[in-house]
Amino acid sequence: MVNEKRLIENFMELVRIDSISRKEGKLADFLIEKLEDLGLEVKVDQAGEKIKSNSGNIIARLKGSVKNATPIMFSAHMDTVVPGKNIKPICDGEKIVSEGKTILGADDKAAIAALLEVLHIIRGKNILHGDIEIVFSICEEIGLQGAKNLDISSLNAQMGFVLDAGGQVGKIITTAPSQNSLQIIIYGKSAHAGSNPEEGINAIQVAGFVLSRMKLGRIDEETTTNIGIISGGKATNIVPDKVKLEGEIRSRNEEKLERYTEQLKKIAEDTAQEFKAKAEVKINREYYCYNLSADDQVVKIAMKAAKDIGLQPELHPSGGGSDANIFNKKGFPSVDLAIGMEKVHTVDEYILVKNLKNTAEYVLSIINTVTSGEN
Known part of the structure; x- marks a missing residue:
């Protein structure tokens, strides 16, 4: 169901758009157009004005085709670390890297590409789904500032899936530190x-x-x-x-x-x-830290969705923070999920094409799990 060619092309296009922290505006404009073309209602909040970015957080909504499904949110961040200007991605069919002078930007544009692919599939295949919200945050790499300035009460979703952990798809971060x-x-x-x-x-x-x-x-x-x-x-x-x-x-x-x-x-x-x-x-x-367990609904859904597509779910602690820390502190249950990116924040960063594809399939499986109510 995942269109691998389209997925790779979208990812390559995303990483070519410079979006270091506080300079996410060009990428935000690109994503707003994409999301609106895919039929989502899109808003941009005022977070950027508060933290001196040239964009705010993007909040996009796709109205559900199933009435009683639990509304959910997926989140990824738009900003990258440095050196993140003039990225030139190279794909050999199995692995995507930069030319070696910059980061790749799979952190976190692999997640953005996967989400765009899923939205294409939902629209093209008429996939049943409940209400879905997408949050593309700013300034995650400089202290989770976009998430800190997001009005969580503006979301209709009841739980969130943050796509921002390294490691193999199926890895679920259930606990992360305070800093x-x-x-x-x-x-x-x-x-x-x-x-x-x-x-x-x-x-x-x-x-x-x-x-x-x-x-x-x-x-x-x-x-x-x-x-x-x-x-x-x-x-x-x-x-x-x-x-x-x-x-x-x-x-x-x-x-x-x-x-x-x-x-x-x-x-x-x-x-x-x-x-x-x-x-x-x-x-x-x-x-602040968050601590979830296999008994929490958001974790149950993530585990079942992984199993349903043949992935082995593994619950892990993390040594790093993510937007999930902020969302959980605000009382919005969220879990951070691995998307297959490796050696992030270095010029050796890479992602395997199979993990890019697995991430999109995993998101689809989460949506199916929630829509079916089998969690």
Whole structure:
């Protein structure tokens, strides 16, 4: 039923449209036209104005042909990470890659392509279905900001399926972590590095001691920490008086998240004081964890739909967040589903054609499962 040629062509066209975070406008215009041509009612919200993107979230609705079916939502994000400009996809018939200088953008345009293919099939084959809503979000890659600014009460759906996990189709993310972002500013004292360095307090050196005392990387099976950005200093002949460290703490356990966050804060403050410097620590909650089980209806549907097309459903925890974190926090039950993308956020990113096709078939199967009421 899936038209593989059309699916690949649509995917290749999508990834050629630049849409790095906050610059999703061109892709949004393309998708609005596509969705309207397929008979959907399309709206764009005001999220973009709030987070300085040139587009808002797209909310599209396809009225059901079956009255009593549970209304559902599918979601994918329009933005990509960098390097994501002038992507040139290459398909050898089995695998799709970029030319090697950019990401591919399967994260998350493979999901968008699959959803467009499903909408083509529904229209062309008169597939029975309930009400379907499609959310194409903005700025997912920079803190799930599009989903955070989506008015969830504007949706009629009762549950959501987010298509944004790596790994083989059939993998179902039932639990994902909370995340705190961490910013540490070390204030030292400037001085001439050659004439009177004794009068200075080297903020970069203090930061080095701070980092050496932190346990970074994987803390345990559900907790990770990372310092990913360091900036500071003005010139080689000036003792630096300020350095900024930026990082994150993630955990699927709230108590551990708060405990390790406080540990990193205390290390920074105590170490700075030891060197007669000062540490200013800012902590921000980026998103909250969600925990679903095989007993939740949205998971039951995802599992049955996978089995019905010969896929082996597997329930997995994740170390990353997605729009599903935001939707669940807002009281809208949602699960994140794998779409077969691999090595995302790198120039080696790729997706197999069979996984692109499996994703479209999986979405169709979810719709059939919900429409039939067999869940």
